[in-house]
Amino acid sequence: MGLTLTEDQIILRDMAKNFFAEKSPVERMRALRDARDETGFSRELWKEMGELGWIAIPFPEAVGGAGMGYAALGTVLTECGRVLAPQPFLSTVLLGGNAVLFGGSYALQHELLPGVCSGDRILSLAFQEHGRFAPYSVQTSATRNDASFTINGSKQFVLDGQVADQIVTVARTSGSPGERDGLSLFVVEAGAPGIAVERTVLVDGRNAARITYENVAVEADRVLGEIDGGADVLDPVFDRATVGLCSEILGSIEEAFERTLEYLKMREQFGVKIGTFQALRHRAADMFGELEFARSMVMDAQSAIDEERDDLAESASAAKARCSDVADLIGGEAIQMHGGIGMTDEEEIGLFFKRLKAAELTLGDANYHRDRFAGLRGY
Template sequence: MTLLTDDQKQLHDMARSFLAEEGAIKKQLRHWRDSGCKDGFGHGLWKQFGELGLTGICIPEAQGGLGLGATEAALVLEEVGRNLTPSPLLTTAVAAVRALDGSAQGERWFPGIVAGDTVAALAIDEGQHHAPAAIALEARRSGNGFVLNGAKQFVVHGASADLIIVAARTGGSAGEHDGVTLFAVERDTSGLQIENVTLADASKAARLTLADVAVDADAVIGEVDGGWTPLARALDAGRAGAAAELVGLASGASDITVDYLKQRKQFGRLIGEFQALQHRAAHLYGEIEIARAAAYKAAELIDRNDPRAELMTAVAKAKAGRSAALAVQEGVQMHGGIGMTDEHDIGLYMKREAVLGRLFGDWRYHAGRVAELSG
């Protein structure tokens, strides 16, 4: 893992203590799940994130943010994953902010994000699997603006978002990077239909239908036909952040599993004394540490604008996804029957991994990207 500066250590310590208290599973995930909340997260906690400056972690200081980078975001997101804290931090404060950075739309929406008042969502995928290049939603010129027609799936927090960043095609054809344009669409725009969906981990995503949604030219983020650049920037930031969150998830699942091994007795002995389980726990520890190193290396390269960042981000997302899957599988197995009950938290880690592991592309998608980018 990258050596941390004193300021980064201080940020990490603050995030760890804050989320262990305010973002704890019982206080957040279980509470909002059991209350049937339509958002799946608490706006009060999002406001607290804003008061701590975390919502503006990637927003420049000149625009009210902390002016930090992907590494600092990873430090916070690892603790979000460790506590399974439901929040729009990854999608809004990291991915969406990177898409908006440097645009007039960023000037408009950043103050609300910094304050913890605004939630943003990314509307990219249109099929069953992550395939951003396959964008086919049409944006047709009309007067001084555009008319959008098509559909999107797996729009995380789409029904709760004040701003939806829609990737549409103004030129070219599905599968091409050229001809993609990003649009800032407000939630109450006429013609936008939102179906809120509850995912396996009790988080919310949406299916969007855009039927003659009219937006003016000011809604364009960046350049017409040049949306792939801000989109790729947002995707890499989101993938690196998701990798860090998956590392935190894996660590949290591993911690409660190891604690269980130290408490559960069988045949008059603690099961943690059984060599087979020790070997499995040690193997898991090694896999998580490798994933952590990859996640922070990806964040570091993004912060340095290194051309290798795209490749390392794919490595990190693939490795973190595999490690998190191993952590929750081992956790449930080592807990035995109790691991299948809702009263025990280990099952919640498994459900979260099932969703987060696929956000911004699962490990198979990114293993393919690693092969492609490596020639």
């Protein structure tokens, strides 16, 4: 099994669908963007989601989580994607939260994760230093002096970093950029002396931070995982975050496709509905196929996590490779088929297009994941 929703998951999905439709329709995301909202998402809504237990879904009960797994989380993320809700799932739960879960000591887990689950604490994972996703390509350094480390360097694309309480920072403790060995993870307080956080508003209306570290001191008990062995924490974190992001993409492509399909059925030119034109019908049929295939891959990758399958990494990369391509296809076709109106800021389809491009490029594009998949398959 694993490719169908259970009854509980269907109930959860329907609850989430209603919740987001009522409280976070696409206009809400647009309003946050237009107001250049300092937070970038709705803290109030995030707290409500915490109360509903949705943030806690992937975390074990021992740290205040619900232990329900990624198929369940996926239903919420997909509905989130359907309305483009910019809630900090990726930054706080999938990246930062998972880094603490996989690498944190008992003390760190219990200090940080209950607040994550309740929606009170925002976390970020600062890993990226260049435009392209390359998780081991880290130059930012951490040097040891007795019981603490000193971090120097800079990061970009730190999702929701502008409001994070703690920034989990990937730094190099040995080796050189590109090497898997020699990375270490540190829980850095957002207000630590020497840290500078600047906000970048992204094309999809979401927010990320550019962070510079100048002799930022971190105590040794704030390390996640082993010194030099940070990649052992990062790998499972990125796999889970990738699958979570794919779940969100699924909702956005589904909605963008459905809106485009409705437009084909409604829009008239040359005296007929444009959905009667075979050139458009075939492309719509192809989009449908890609959407269904993407859905299968995402559900399979979710269950690969939940069932602790050996081919989790393969499934995650296969899913992201496909979802990235389909995000590009459906996003692009959605604009094209909406014609001139699709180019206007007023029409919401453009918001989907931009979000889909951002999601496509986040955590590795299709080429990156096909490349990784090939490596895992032995070629």
